[in-house]
Amino acid sequence: MDDRDDAGHREPGADLIAELRAGLPDRALVADPDVAASYAHDQASLCAAGRPAAVVLAESVEQVQHVMRVASRLRVPVVPQGARTGLSGGANAVDGCIVLSLVRMDRIVEIDPVDRVAVVEPGVVNADLSKAAAAFGLTYPPDPSSWETCTIGGNIGTGAGGLCCVKYGVTAEYVLGLDVVLADGELLRTGRRTAKGVAGYDLTRLFVGAEGTLGVVVRAVLALRPTPPPALVLAAQFGSTAEVGRAVADITAAGHTPSLMELMDGTTVRAVNALANMGLPEHTEALLLIALDTPDPRAELAAIGELCTAAGAFEVLAADDAEESAMFLTARRLALPALERLGSSMIDDVAVPRSRLAAMLDGVAGIAAAHDTVIGMCAHAGDGNTHPIVIFDAADAAATERARAAFDAIMELGLELGGTITGEHGVGSLKRDWLARELGPVGVRAHQAVKAAFDPLGILNPGKVVAP
């Protein structure tokens, strides 16, 4: 008889706390069950979470190594966490786990304007890095909506995207090298700080988006870019999804590369009007915001406006300056709060090929009708990355069930259109079964083989991304 459960994990107990305490300062260890429970969830809706046995607020690489050595010895699961702004349950606790929070490791170690790199600890807040880089005329492009609170470590874990990714790419494209504490506590250094490098397998990219299931990122070398000129925004209103889909396709096919191309559907626009009285056309079916951050964008922006009109836009307005541009973007920023006033929400994250955007919009409208559920649509239209936001009354079990079914139907639709179930939010536990469907059996086996190679005991964020 021993005290392990079916999966071979030992029940949480006094020995775990004692062993953790042996290598940690008191302030780094939360053993009180109720306080620990407050670390159980990220921001995913309708996503189960377990009760942690302990929370460690690590302050150094050595402390992370200590935690992983103890966890390996006792076969206790470890759930790495950043700011818990994730939307897929990737940072949700599992029963009896150690929650390993990296938020206190928040030093910007270095910014080098010639090598154009930043070296950071994982707890650095995205916005703090942006501010620090700006002092050198540089920028760290990935800008998830939670950029003012989310951490670089969380961004790396989920492979986060954002608004400007249509031109500048997602987190993965800015991670040059990593320090990673492995399941057994060993420290692995991957990648490089050079602009180029192909020495061996790309383990750096393997850890980006792995949601802490392969190792714990404790340091990152990130690429920076010169700060672009302030963007100028154009707003176009469309009466149909087919028209806006055509506009997005035509703008791309004409060779334009906007720094932002955001779409809000009629439901979302009306919700924003209701919240903030923005005076947007109530009868719009799609508002498309397009920004250019080239040195003198007016002529190109006008050409884009003409493409919108040719595609059927009933109103096209170009901002005069950066201030007016910022005002246009306010509507986009208010989209989620505006929809959230209507009820509880689940945010989906399906990316489709750009050419299938209109089909995706129509399909989601059909899903909303079929499931008698309100769905507001925001999308990074230039990427084909849609965020259908399913609104429901959490106190109504039937409505909640319909919302969940609609959420699933959206992923099904995305796969049918040649897309992916997640463009930038990650898989976590929320979409694990859908990932298996997207990958197919050979893909799942390949994932399990990689997982087993790095985490043979299955203690690193178990149950996330791939099934045990």
Next chain:
Amino acid sequence: MDDRDDAGHREPGADLIAELRAGLPDRALVADPDVAASYAHDQASLCAAGRPAAVVLAESVEQVQHVMRVASRLRVPVVPQGARTGLSGGANAVDGCIVLSLVRMDRIVEIDPVDRVAVVEPGVVNADLSKAAAAFGLTYPPDPSSWETCTIGGNIGTGAGGLCCVKYGVTAEYVLGLDVVLADGELLRTGRRTAKGVAGYDLTRLFVGAEGTLGVVVRAVLALRPTPPPALVLAAQFGSTAEVGRAVADITAAGHTPSLMELMDGTTVRAVNALANMGLPEHTEALLLIALDTPDPRAELAAIGELCTAAGAFEVLAADDAEESAMFLTARRLALPALERLGSSMIDDVAVPRSRLAAMLDGVAGIAAAHDTVIGMCAHAGDGNTHPIVIFDAADAAATERARAAFDAIMELGLELGGTITGEHGVGSLKRDWLARELGPVGVRAHQAVKAAFDPLGILNPGKVVAP
């Protein structure tokens, strides 16, 4: 007693040929030992190669799967090959192997200007894809020097770079998804054709640069970009490495993003003069070529010229038009042929942080002197990716030994400067032991774990990248 060697590989024999023949048309199988031997080498110098038992010129995914199933059953090593333009021995045969050439799988399946993707088979020649994309106003940026003959499959295998990568990135950044035949013959599909996607581990990037040691790429979804305007080139001559290093650093730190920033040292410039009578200054220590491909680059190019002058350039010349720009670039294209006239050559590929470029140049000059060996230097200066070209008389054993020692000393220097042993050519067999040194023991173990996860029998390009 069986007929396996120490590594568990069966000796090549009649059963192998018979089993291969069972699933292949006659024209796809080369069993004649002498003809097969002509497929033994890529273009790496001083790099051992074994004798293949057979060469398969595969024409379909099914044929590749057949080869891998036979190879798994008989435990015969398989060496995937493209156009054999590689410079690290990654495509060199091992004794008794099946050489699996993908050059006949050369279809461009699709180019989609809205999704901005190309779907290609691995045998497509890089230049052919560029031409096909140009018809849509698009471009496939990675442009290795061998672009007119090398294949996309080989580019993916090595993670190839090129001249324009300083602005547009290397092969890895353009590979969205792959079809890969695994060691057991199963077909794995990775990645996506959407602009964004974080569904599961980034297996796509794991296969890029893996040199066929983890699987055989049989299809790729590649990102394309709008064709930029023709570039305008500026040429600056420097009297010292410190000056050119400062110029490169200052240009980058000022926020410029050239589409090309190439350097040739004095040895190389004089060799080019000797070959082509270009009239370049004989007393130059470094020629720096800088291109901009923005819509109207003249003002920015002038500003870059002033930075060069301020850094010490004794001559700065800007091209008037695309034609004159092309002429400037001829010097760069002649660099390797010019140096190769001086003797046999080994091309190194060390990338250092951009800020260490001058230190790298000085160090290589010191290595040339210390080893009594001519070394010409070309570099993708904007990337810090240097190609020291070690010249030697292959008929002189002592000179050859000195060249090899110099080649190694260059990698040692690169690592000391915080760089990597390979920026874009790959590891192959030539640099395998050096890779182990760059990775360290934890990194090597991680590589071996990944290799074992995908190739448990060790039949995929054994001995390349990681030691068995």
